[in-house]
Amino acid sequence: MTTPLNAESAPATSNRSATPIILDSNGYAGTGEREQSPLLDGLNPQQKEAVKYRGQALLIIAGAGSGKTSVLTRRVASLLETRDAWPSQILAITFTNKAAAEMRERVHAILGQGSDGMWISTFHSSCVRILRREAEKIGLSSTFSIYDSADTKVTLKRIIKGLDADTYGFTPGSAGAKISKLKNELADADSYARNANMSDPQEVMFVEIFRQYSARLRAASALDFDDLIGETVYLFRAFPKVAALYRRRFRHLLVDEYQDTNHAQYALVHELTRPVTAELAQEMEDDGVHVRNLRDATGAIPGASLTVVGDSDQSIYAFRGADTRNISGFERDYPGAKVILLEQNYRSTQNILSAANAVIGHNFDRTDKKLWSAGGDGEKIVGFTAYSGHDEAQFVSDEIQVLHAAGMAYRDMAVFYRTNAQTRALEEILVRSATPYRVVGGTKFYERAEIKDALAYLIAVANPVDELALRRILNTPKRGIGPATETGLSSFADDNELTFRQAMRNSAALGLGPKVTGAILKLAELLDAAALMLVPTSVTDDGVPVGGSNDGAANVSEVLEFLLSGSGLLAVLRNSRDPQDEVRAENIEELVAQTKDFNKENPDGGLVDFLTQVSLVAAADDLDDASGTVSLMTLHTAKGLEYEAVFLTGVEEGLLPHQMSANEPGGPAEERRLFYVGITRARKRLYLSLAMTRAQFGDINVAMPSRYLQEIPADLIDWKQSPGMANSRGGTQPRALNARRDGGFGGFGNSLSGSGSSDGFGGRSRQQTGLPPGKPKTEWANKITGTVRDNGSLELTAGDRIRHHDFGEGRVNQVTGEGTKRIAHVQFDTAGAKKLLIKIAPIEKI
DNA sequence: GATAAATAGTTTTTT
DNA sequence: ACTATTTATC
Numbered sequence: 001m002t003t004p005l006n007a008e009s010a011p012a013t014s015n016r017s018a019t020p021i022i023l024d025s026n027g028y029a030g031t032g033e034r035e036q037s038p039l040l041d042g043l044n045p046q047q048k049e050a051v052k053y054r055g056q057a058l059l060i061i062a063g064a065g066s067g068k069t070s071v072l073t074r075r076v077a078s079l080l081e082t083r084d085a086w087p088s089q090i091l092a093i094t095f096t097n098k099a100a101a102e103m104r105e106r107v108h109a110i111l112g113q114g115s116d117g118m119w120i121s122t123f124h125s126s127c128v129r130i131l132r133r134e135a136e137k138i139g140l141s142s143t144f145s146i147y148d149s150a151d152t153k154v155t156l157k158r159i160i161k162g163l164d165a166d167t168y169g170f171t172p173g174s175a176g177a178k179i180s181k182l183k184n185e186l187a188d189a190d191s192y193a194r195n196a197n198m199s200d201p202q203e204v205m206f207v208e209i210f211r212q213y214s215a216r217l218r219a220a221s222a223l224d225f226d227d228l229i230g231e232t233v234y235l236f237r238a239f240p241k242v243a244a245l246y247r248r249r250f251r252h253l254l255v256d257e258y259q260d261t262n263h264a265q266y267a268l269v270h271e272l273t274r275p276v277t278a279e280l281a282q283e284m285e286d287d288g289v290h291v292r293n294l295r296d297a298t299g300a301i302p303g304a305s306l307t308v309v310g311d312s313d314q315s316i317y318a319f320r321g322a323d324t325r326n327i328s329g330f331e332r333d334y335p336g337a338k339v340i341l342l343e344q345n346y347r348s349t350q351n352i353l354s355a356a357n358a359v360i361g362h363n364f365d366r367t368d369k370k371l372w373s374a375g376g377d378g379e380k381i382v383g384f385t386a387y388s389g390h391d392e393a394q395f396v397s398d399e400i401q402v403l404h405a406a407g408m409a410y411r412d413m414a415v416f417y418r419t420n421a422q423t424r425a426l427e428e429i430l431v432r433s434a435t436p437y438r439v440v441g442g443t444k445f446y447e448r449a450e451i452k453d454a455l456a457y458l459i460a461v462a463n464p465v466d467e468l469a470l471r472r473i474l475n476t477p478k479r480g481i482g483p484a485t486e487t488g489l490s491s492f493a494d495d496n497e498l499t500f501r502q503a504m505r506n507s508a509a510l511g512l513g514p515k516v517t518g519a520i521l522k523l524a525e526l527l528d529a530a531a532l533m534l535v536p537t538s539v540t541d542d543g544v545p546v547g548g549s550n551d552g553a554a555n556v557s558e559v560l561e562f563l564l565s566g567s568g569l570l571a572v573l574r575n576s577r578d579p580q581d582e583v584r585a586e587n588i589e590e591l592v593a594q595t596k597d598f599n600k601e602n603p604d605g606g607l608v609d610f611l612t613q614v615s616l617v618a619a620a621d622d623l624d625d626a627s628g629t630v631s632l633m634t635l636h637t638a639k640g641l642e643y644e645a646v647f648l649t650g651v652e653e654g655l656l657p658h659q660m661s662a663n664e665p666g667g668p669a670e671e672r673r674l675f676y677v678g679i680t681r682a683r684k685r686l687y688l689s690l691a692m693t694r695a696q697f698g699d700i701n702v703a704m705p706s707r708y709l710q711e712i713p714a715d716l717i718d719w720k721q722s723p724g725m726a727n728s729r730g731g732t733q734p735r736a737l738n739a740r741r742d743g744g745f746g747g748f749g750n751s752l753s754g755s756g757s758s759d760g761f762g763g764r765s766r767q768q769t770g771l772p773p774g775k776p777k778t779e780w781a782n783k784i785t786g787t788v789r790d791n792g793s794l795e796l797t798a799g800d801r802i803r804h805h806d807f808g809e810g811r812v813n814q815v816t817g818e819g820t821k822r823i824a825h826v827q828f829d830t831a832g833a834k835k836l837l838i839k840i841a842p843i844e845k846i
Numbered sequence: 847g848a849t850a851a852a853t854a855g856t857t858t859t860t861t
Numbered sequence: 862a863c864t865a866t867t868t869a870t871c
Contacts, residue, residue: 122861226861229861320861420858421857422857478847482847482848615861635859637859637860655858659858661859696857697863
């Protein structure tokens with residue numbers, strides 16, 4: 001979000017009168033001019049059609065790498081160029097703010113001036129923008145707070161505690177997930193209660209939690225992420241006249257990543273593209289809203305034209321309520337819709353695409369789509385089976401160095417993984433090898449406690465009724481206000497129908513000690529003083545700020561600095577002896593710097609705009625293309641991005657597909673799509689790696705190769721270290737069916753526990769690192785014996801002597817662990833003390 | 847009310 | 862393994 005929310009006039013008052021949207025009977029308004037437009041240069045016939053088509057509804061099925069962003073951008077530019085739309089009549093919805101910024105930039109680059117007034121933003125940003133304008137209509141303050149999942153969790157925790165609902169098995173997480181799911185279906189506590197089985201005490205309890213949660217948010221004038229969509233839909237349904245203003249304004253709606261829309265988003269799109277009835281249009285005209293040239297023969301305003309772009313094979317957000325039926329049912333929802341299929345891929349080599357096609361082909365119930373490339377086969381996919389997560393990280397790090405030495409920039413490489421927890425091992429190794437990297441997403445800046453503290457001060461100023469923010473800062477920094485005082489204030493507020501903030505001002509009535517009372521009053525005064533700084537000096541008689549900006553009012557950074565010095569938050573961290581507080585102080589200073597940047601970029605932006613921007617940043621938003629670092633991210637974050645070289649790590653059962661997806665209906669299929677998304681991010685080089693063992697919850701688990709690896713034709717993968725024939729339980733099932741069997745590929749053990757590394761389980765042999773990619777396979781084949789390494793039920797006890805393939809002879813001091821995780825603590829005669837996983841270590845009893 | 851020690855829960859993905 | 866939260870003690 002780079003444009004301030006309040007930077008433009010409301011649609012109702014827009015004075016654009018000429019409204020060049022009208023189509024001829026074919027949906028084309030004179031194609032001659034468009035045919036020659038440079039906008040179509042370099043596009044294939046399908047892409048051209050997607051840019052040129054004019055009609056009510058257009059579905060673009062865009063396979064991965066099929067130039068979808070370019071088509072969407074050019075389509076927007078084309079709408080403007082052919083005068084089918086004014087900029088202000090276009091609403092383009094993207095998945096991330098970064099994608100929105102990119103699109104805005106590209107449209108601007110094509111057209112120069114004239115793209116102002118377009119709304120290009122995410123679902124959530126657009127909804128916030130609408131809701132801030134119309135807040136009073138649905139009983140909200142226009143400065144409403146936006147609760148993130150952590151805020152939701154804290155709120156639910158208090159509710160569950162108050163209800164003793166944990167005895168029914170409710171946790172903030174479980175209740176929150178259920179509430180979110182319901183809100184995505186546009187349900188509320190009441191509508192849920194009507195259909196719930198109220199003879200089930202657990203259901204009764206859940207309804208009560210849901211009710212209280214909704215009530216608390218309302219009292220705090222706060223909305224959670226799901227509310228942003230749901231409340232906008234509610235606004236449009238409950239206030240047809242409000243809806244009509246937006247339907248009148250947005251004549252062209254474009255939605256990217258349509259396969260990942262949930263029901264609430266689907267409903268929102270539907271509300272925005274409905275026609276305005278003749279009666280309502282007449283009413284608008286009578287009210288002085290300019291609608292005449294939009295009205296058709298019956299006097300109604302036809303629904304806006306809708307373009308959606310998506311690919312059901314890349315739907316990976318079902319857990320968040322995404323429903324691919326939105327895309328598969330598009331032609332039913334919008335009769336007469338045009339469907340365009342983009343199958344030519346401009347991103348990846350044919351080898352990568354063939355692998356992707358093979359994998360996704362295993363999903364049934366999909367319309368077959370085959371990506372193809374004119375760019376040649378390219379290099380083979382590289383496979384690698386590591387001994388441990390660390391070993392895998394070492395492989396990734398080594399290969400990154402090889403690629404870099406061969407001339408590839410760090411910024412063109414990315415490492416993907418299924419879970420954020422996998423970053424730890426990768427980071428450790430990358431730091432050690434001095435590889436510049438950056439973790440995209442993960443623990444985000446704005447989620448750090450000290451940043452949330454500082455932001456809570458700002459929120460408390462912007463939205464004084466937000467109890468959550470106030471309670472967060474009540475004793476931060478420490479001012480001697482403990483939990484007893486906090487709950488005392490809270491119930492004092494409830495009993496006297498005051499807001500928490502009012503209770504603070506009246507805290508003298510609580511009969512607390514003079515010290516505590518003084519501290520509370522001082523904080524309340526500080527917040528009041530900060531609020532005064534924001535009151536604009538130049539206002540009209542009826543209190544409306546002149547010029548739509550806070551002329552004369554303090555800007556965000558001034559308010560923040562005032563609050564920081566007034567509260568002592570920064571000073572306390574600076575003077576602390578805890579070394580971590582130094583980092584925290586730096587983070588807060590970084591936040592101050594960000595507010596200054598914000599002031600510069602958004603001269604008209606106010607405190608609320610800043611807080612909104614902060615609330616809605618997505619993981620991929622902080623990706624800096626010019627950073628010159630390797631990017632690390634989850635497969636989910638990777639969607640929509642592309643890199644020269646991609647390392648897809650942790651391709652193991654239990655991780656990809658993830659354990660937790662096994663019970664979910666459609667889980668394995670969604671995990672397969674996730675794998676597919678990861679594969680199709682790669683332009684030239686793709687590395688698939690897995691680890692035989694992986695540390696989790698502090699102990700080591702044996703992992704099997706992912707079932708999805710078997711779905712890739714064997715001749716597409718060049719296994720540098722094959723999963724081979726090693727068995728995990730001494731059986732005869734191959735670990736991966738597509739493993740190369742020629743050339744003597746074999747088990748893990750012998751080849752993997754070469755040099756002994758700091759993890760104590762033996763490290764990977766180094767012989768394959770540092771070699772240029774694409775060396776003949778025989779290099780490895782010769783070094784790996786065909787023996788299968790599996791010690792099965794080898795029994796060892798303290799005192800046994802063993803012989804290790806690399807470390808020589810040693811004595812077992814101790815055996816710990818159970819089953820496949822049994823670990824021998826061995827004192828080697830020459831190699832020192834090692835811990836070995838008995839099952840797979842290259843050892844024998846002597 | 848603040849510190850230290852013990853314990854529980856965490857890791858699926860995110861706007 | 863790590864962190865966050867709760868509990869014991871001063």
